[in-house]
Amino acid sequence: MRHRFSHGVHPQQNKELTVDLPIQRVPFVGRYVLPLDQHLGAPAQATVNVGERVRRGQRIARPGGFVSTALHSPVTGKVMAIEPRRAPGGKFSPSIEIHADPFATQRLTPNPPIDWLSLTLEEFIHHIQWAGIVGLGGAAFPSHVKYSMPEGKKIEYLLINGAECEPYLTNDHRLMLERPDALLQGIAIVKRKLGAKRAIIGIETNKPGAIDTLRAQIKRIHKVDVMPLPVKYPQGAERMLIKAVFGYELPATKLPRDIGIAVNNVSSLVAIADYFGSGLPLIERIITVSGSGVTYPANLIVPIGTPLREVLRFCGGLREATKSVIMGGPMMGQPIGSLDIPIVKGTSGILAFTEKEASTTFELPCIRCGRCLAACPHFLNPSRLGRLAKARRFDEMRAYRLTDCVECGACSYACPSEIPLVQLIRTAKRESHQR
Amino acid sequence: MAENAPAVELRTSPHIRNASSVDQIMRNVVYALLPVCAFAVYQFGISALALILMTTLACVLTEQMFCWFSEKPGTINDNSAVVSGMLLGLTLPPGFPLWMAAVAGFIAIALGKVIFGGIGFNVFNPALVGRAFVQAAFPVAITTWTPAFAPGRFVEFIPSTWTFPFAAPAPVADWVKQTSLVIQETSPNVDAFTGATALALQKFQQVTTDVGDMFLGFSAGSAGETSALLILVCGGYLVFRKMLDWRIPAAVLLGAFVSAGFFFLLDAEQYPDPFFVLFSGGLMLGAVFMASDMVASPVTPVGIWVYGILIGFITVIIRLFGGLSEGVMYAILFGNAASPLIEAVTQPRVYGTGRQRKAES
Numbered sequence: 001m002r003h004r005f006s007h008g009v010h011p012q013q014n015k016e017l018t019v020d021l022p023i024q025r026v027p028f029v030g031r032y033v034l035p036l037d038q039h040l041g042a043p044a045q046a047t048v049n050v051g052e053r054v055r056r057g058q059r060i061a062r063p064g065g066f067v068s069t070a071l072h073s074p075v076t077g078k079v080m081a082i083e084p085r086r087a088p089g090g091k092f093s094p095s096i097e098i099h100a101d102p103f104a105t106q107r108l109t110p111n112p113p114i115d116w117l118s119l120t121l122e123e124f125i126h127h128i129q130w131a132g133i134v135g136l137g138g139a140a141f142p143s144h145v146k147y148s149m150p151e152g153k154k155i156e157y158l159l160i161n162g163a164e165c166e167p168y169l170t171n172d173h174r175l176m177l178e179r180p181d182a183l184l185q186g187i188a189i190v191k192r193k194l195g196a197k198r199a200i201i202g203i204e205t206n207k208p209g210a211i212d213t214l215r216a217q218i219k220r221i222h223k224v225d226v227m228p229l230p231v232k233y234p235q236g237a238e239r240m241l242i243k244a245v246f247g248y249e250l251p252a253t254k255l256p257r258d259i260g261i262a263v264n265n266v267s268s269l270v271a272i273a274d275y276f277g278s279g280l281p282l283i284e285r286i287i288t289v290s291g292s293g294v295t296y297p298a299n300l301i302v303p304i305g306t307p308l309r310e311v312l313r314f315c316g317g318l319r320e321a322t323k324s325v326i327m328g329g330p331m332m333g334q335p336i337g338s339l340d341i342p343i344v345k346g347t348s349g350i351l352a353f354t355e356k357e358a359s360t361t362f363e364l365p366c367i368r369c370g371r372c373l374a375a376c377p378h379f380l381n382p383s384r385l386g387r388l389a390k391a392r393r394f395d396e397m398r399a400y401r402l403t404d405c406v407e408c409g410a411c412s413y414a415c416p417s418e419i420p421l422v423q424l425i426r427t428a429k430r431e432s433h434q435r
Numbered sequence: 436m437a438e439n440a441p442a443v444e445l446r447t448s449p450h451i452r453n454a455s456s457v458d459q460i461m462r463n464v465v466y467a468l469l470p471v472c473a474f475a476v477y478q479f480g481i482s483a484l485a486l487i488l489m490t491t492l493a494c495v496l497t498e499q500m501f502c503w504f505s506e507k508p509g510t511i512n513d514n515s516a517v518v519s520g521m522l523l524g525l526t527l528p529p530g531f532p533l534w535m536a537a538v539a540g541f542i543a544i545a546l547g548k549v550i551f552g553g554i555g556f557n558v559f560n561p562a563l564v565g566r567a568f569v570q571a572a573f574p575v576a577i578t579t580w581t582p583a584f585a586p587g588r589f590v591e592f593i594p595s596t597w598t599f600p601f602a603a604p605a606p607v608a609d610w611v612k613q614t615s616l617v618i619q620e621t622s623p624n625v626d627a628f629t630g631a632t633a634l635a636l637q638k639f640q641q642v643t644t645d646v647g648d649m650f651l652g653f654s655a656g657s658a659g660e661t662s663a664l665l666i667l668v669c670g671g672y673l674v675f676r677k678m679l680d681w682r683i684p685a686a687v688l689l690g691a692f693v694s695a696g697f698f699f700l701l702d703a704e705q706y707p708d709p710f711f712v713l714f715s716g717g718l719m720l721g722a723v724f725m726a727s728d729m730v731a732s733p734v735t736p737v738g739i740w741v742y743g744i745l746i747g748f749i750t751v752i753i754r755l756f757g758g759l760s761e762g763v764m765y766a767i768l769f770g771n772a773a774s775p776l777i778e779a780v781t782q783p784r785v786y787g788t789g790r791q792r793k794a795e796s
Contacts, residue, residue: 009453011451011453012451167451239786239787249786249787250787251787251788252785252786252787252788253787254787322443323443323444324443324444324445324446324450325443326448326450328448330448330449330450330451331448331449331450331451332448332449333448333450334448335444335445335446335447335448335450336443336445337443337445351450353450357450357451358444358446358450358451361452364457364513364554364555365552365553365554365555365556366555367457367460367515367554367555367729367730368555368729368730368731368732368734369460369729369734370680370729370734370739373734373735373736373783377786378785378786378787379783379784379785379786380783380785381734381735381782381783383734400782401785401788404785404786404787409448409449410449412448412449412452413449413451413452413453414453415452415453416453416455416456416457416459416460417456417457417555418452418456420447422447422448422449423447423448426447
C-alpha cells in the first residue's frame with residue numbers, strides 16, 4: 001500500500017552539512033526574550049512581574065484562552081521587562097525579558113515522573129496545555145487542541161511527522177537517531193491516552209538511519225509502524241502527509257481530526273515524553289544552524305528565548321559574505337532583519353545564506369509554462385492567482401480557492417521567471433482578510 | 436560580531452530557487468531545433484541555411500529594435516526571438532525569397548509578439564503569425580516547393596532565393612525539371628521529384644507518398660517539416676529535460692489521428708489513411724514545436740488535452756475539406772485564440788474538493 005501525494009517539487013536537500021553532527025547543548029547566555037504570542041492562537045498572559053526572580057522551568061505566563069498555552073522560564077534569573085520586543089516575522093510582540101542569574105547552577109530540580117496512566121483525557125489535555133507544548137514542526141499550533149475531540153468523536157490514528165521535507169534542516173533527523181526511546185515513549189503516551197488504534201511514523205527515505213533505528217526499537221511495541229516515504233517537498237504538510245500515508249485526500253473543508261487522525265511532529269512527542277518523564281515543560285528545543293554563511297553548522301539544543309546573535313556566536317558567527325539570515329527552513333522560513341530576535345518554540349532552524357544559495361533574482365513575465373501548476377500540492381493555479389493578486393482582484397482570487405493555499409512556496413521555487421508567486425498569494429490573503 | 440555584522444537582505448520565502456530559468460528553457464529549445472535545421476540544410480542545401488539564418492536574424496533584430504524604440508532593457512538575451520526565428524524558417528519552403536523571409540520575421544515579432552507586450556504576452560505563436568502573413572501576402576512563393584537532395588544544393592542557391600525585393604521571384608519550374616532529371620540519372624531508383632509536397636500530391640493529384648519516406652524525411656516540403664523521426668527525437672530531448680509538455684504534441688497527434696481515422700473508415704478511397712496524415716506536412720513540427728508554445732497554450736491539465744485535440748481535429752478538417760493542402764498553421768492559430776477560453780472552463784480540481792467529496796457522501 002504505497003501511496004504518494006501528487007505534484008510537489010524536489011529541491012536540493014543540502015542536509016549533509018549537518019546530518020552527521022550530534023546534537024550539542026548551547027551554553028546559557030545573559031539575556032532571554034520570550035514573546036507571549038509565540039504559539040498560534042491567543043497570546044499567553046504573564047503571571048510574573050518585573051523584578052521578580054524566577055527559577056528555570058517555572059511558569060511565567062498562563063494560557064490566554066483554550067487555543068493558547070503556558071510559557072516557562074528557560075533560566076533561573078530575574079524578570080527585567082515585560083514590554084514589546086522585536087519578534088520573528090519582524091513585528092513587535094509583548095515579551096518577557098529575563099536576565100540569567102550568573103551565579104545560578106541552572107540545574108533542574110528533578111521532579112518525580114507524572115503518573116500519566118491514571119490521568120483522564122481531560123487531565124491529560126490540561127497537562128499538555130500547561131506544559132506549554134506546541135507543534136514543533138514550525139507552525140507552533142498548541143498540541144492539546146489537536147487532542148481535544150468533539151463529543152462522540154475519537155482519534156483512530158496517530159500520524160507522526162518525521163518527514164522533515166525542508167532542505168538543510170536535520171534537527172528532527174538527529175532527534176530520531178539520538179532519542180528514539182523518548183520518541184516511542186511519547187507515542188506510547190499519546191496513543192494510549194487518546195485510545196488510538198495505530199500510530200504511523202512517516203519518514204522520508206533520505207533518513208535511512210532514522211528509519212532503521214526506529215524500526216529496531218519498535219519491535220517490542222504494539223501497533224506502531226514506520227513508513228518510509230519518497231523524498232518530495234512538501235511531504236511534511238499535514239494534508240500531503242495524510243495522502244502519502246493513508247492514500248486519502250482530506251476534503252478541503254475538514255481537519256485531520258474530523259476523520260480521526262492526529263498529526264504530530266516527532267519533536268513535539270519527545271517534548272511530551274520529557275514532560276511526563278521528568279516534569280520538564282517546553283523550555284528548550286532542537287534547531288539546525290546551517291547554510292554557507294555559518295562558520296560551523298550544527299544541530300543544537302537551545303533554550304527558548306535565546307537571541308539569534310548568541311546562537312550564531314556559538315556557531316562561530318556569520319561569514320562576511322552572508323546575504324540573508326532565515327528562521328526556519330529555506331522553503332517556508334522567515335527572513336530575519338535583526339539578530340536580537342529570539343529563538344521561539346516554532347523555530348526549527350537558522351540558516352545563513354551567501355550568494356551561493358541566495359542569488360539575486362530578476363522577475364520576468366510569466367511565460368505560462370505551467371510549472372507552478374505542476375508544483376502546487378493543492379492543485380491550485382498559482383500563475384493565475386499571481387496575476388490576479390497583482391491586479392488586486394481579491395474576490396476573484398477567492399473563487400480560485402485562494403484560502404486553500406498552504407504557502408509551501410513550491411510554486412515560487414518552480415517558477416523559471418522568478419515570479420514571487422507565494423508572496424503575492426500570501427499578501428493577497430492578508431489584504432483580502434482585512435477588507 | 437555585532438560591530439561588523441554583514442549587510443543582510445530581507446527576502447521572502449522560498450529562499451532557494453529552481454536553477455531553471457526562462458533563457459535556459461529557450462536555449463534548450465534552440466539546441467533541440469539545431470538538428471532539425473541541420474537536416475533541412477542537408478536536404479535542401481545552402482538555400483535552407485540562408486533562409487533560416489535570415490528569419491532568425493530578422494526576428495532578433497526586430498525585437499532589439501523595439502527594445503531600443505521603447506527604451507526598455509534588451510530582451511533578446513532570453514533567446515525567445517531566436518526560437519521564433521528558427522521555427523519560422525523551418526516552416527517556409529526552402530527556396531522562399533530571402534527578402535520575403537525577412538518580412539515574415541519582422542511581422543512575426545512586431546505583430547505576433549511585441550505588440551502584445553513581448554515575451555509572455557503573445558496571444559499567438561509569433562512564428563505562425565509571421566507565416567500566416569506571408570501566406571496571405573505571397574501565396575505563390577509560399578507554395579513553391581523544390582525537390583530535396585538536389586545535386587548541387589551545397590554550392591548553388593535555389594534561383595528564387597535571391598529574388599530582388601518586390602520583384603517577381605525567379606521561376607523555379609525549369610530548375611526543378613532540370614534537377615529532377617539529374618537526380619533520375621544519378622539514382623534511377625528514386626522517383627522523379629516534382630517538388631510537390633506529399634500533401635499536395637495526395638490532395639490534388641491523388642498520388643500517395645510512402646509513409647516511411649515521410650517519416651524519415653525523404654520527401655519534398657517546407658525546410659524543417661519533412662523528417663518526422665528527427666522532430667520526434669528532438670522533441671523527446673526537450674521532454675526529457677522537462678522543458679516541453681509531452682501532453683501537447685501527444686494530444687495534437689491523437690486528435691489528428693482519430694479524426695483522420697474516422698474519415699478513413701468512412702471512405703478509404705477518398706480520404707488518406709491516418710498514418711499518412713500524421714507524418715505528412717507540418718503536423719509533426721507543429722505538434723512538437725509550435726502548438727507547444729508555452730505562452731499561447733493553456734496551462735491547465737485538462738485544457739492541454741482539449742487544446743491539442745482541437746488543433747489535431749481542425750488540421751484534418753482543413754486538409755480534407757479546405758482549399759489548402761495544409762492546415763496545421765491555421766489550426767494552431769485557432770487553438771491559440773481558443774486557449775484562454777479553454778483554460779477558463781478547465782480550471783484544475785483543487786485538492787480535497789470535487790470528485791473525492793462526492794465519492795465520500
